[in-house]
Amino acid sequence: MRKILIVGGGYAGFYTAKKLEKHLRRGEAEVTMVDPLPYMTYQPFLPEVAAGSVEPRHAVVPHRRHLRHTKVVTAKVTKVDHATKTAELTPPVGDPWTIEYDTIVMTAGAVSRTFPIPGVADQAIGLKTIEEAASIRDRMTENFVKASTMPPARSATGC
Numbered sequence: 001m002r003k004i005l006i007v008g009g010g011y012a013g014f015y016t017a018k019k020l021e022k023h024l025r026r027g028e029a030e031v032t033m034v035d036p037l038p039y040m041t042y043q044p045f046l047p048e049v050a051a052g053s054v055e056p057r058h059a060v061v062p063h064r065r066h067l068r069h070t071k072v073v074t075a076k077v078t079k080v081d082h083a084t085k086t087a088e089l090t091p092p093v094g095d096p097w098t099i100e101y102d103t104i105v106m107t108a109g110a111v112s113r114t115f116p117i118p119g120v121a122d123q124a125i126g127l128k129t130i131e132e133a134a135s136i137r138d139r140m141t142e143n144f145v146k147a148s149t150m151p152p153a154r155s156a157t158g159c
């Protein structure tokens with residue numbers, strides 16, 4: 001059986017697996033999808049999560065609940081060797097292991113850029129993951145709470 005390896009279970013990887021499940025005939029290929037996260041994030045919903053109008057759990061899709069015939073592996077792809085058609089998978093716990101493939105689909109997405117602006121890398125929060133969106137929401141709420149208990153500011157004339 002042909003082995004198809006999908007690197008990343010984000011928008012592109014998840015829908016590749018879902019479409020393959022629909023179109024492949026039984027026994028035609030074995031599909032494996034690898035991602036360190038067990039869910040796909042609908043990134044266009046992240047601003048709503050940060051604003052508090054959408055719950056974080058409503059902006060993610062659990063891989064295993066929606067992919068019935070795909071082998072889902074929770075790990076990071078840490079090496080790909082096209083010459084031998086093998087990839088190294090590193091799980092969160094345990095030693096890395098190697099998997100063979102006939103076809104590889106690279107959909108590992110992108111990372112937030114911080115640009116050489118002083119302070120951005122240390123202070124800013126990205127908006128690429130559900131955790132970052134929830135953390136922006138929490139920081140804003142916390143700041144509103146702090147502001148609501150601060151004494152009123154005095155004007156320059158002291159009134």
Ligand SMILES: Cc1cc2nc3c(=O)[nH]c(=O)nc-3n(C[C@H](O)[C@H](O)[C@H](O)COP(=O)(O)OP(=O)(O)OC[C@H]3O[C@@H](n4cnc5c(N)ncnc54)[C@H](O)[C@@H]3O)c2cc1C
Pocket residue numbers: 007008009010011012013034035036037039040041042043044045046047075076077078107108109110127128
């Ligand atoms: C705030 C925001 C709003 C957006 N709004 C819109 C919009 O309105 N309309 C629109 O069309 N697009 C929008 N986009 C863009 C859209 O979400 C992205 O284009 C899309 O998510 C890209 O899909 P992807 O599969 O390439 O990457 P991602 O969805 O980011 O998925 C990449 C996956 O790869 C995994 N991965 C990373 N490294 C590895 C590794 N080494 N091994 C295994 N897995 C790995 C990650 O964990 C992740 O699950 C928005 C994006 C953001 C951030």
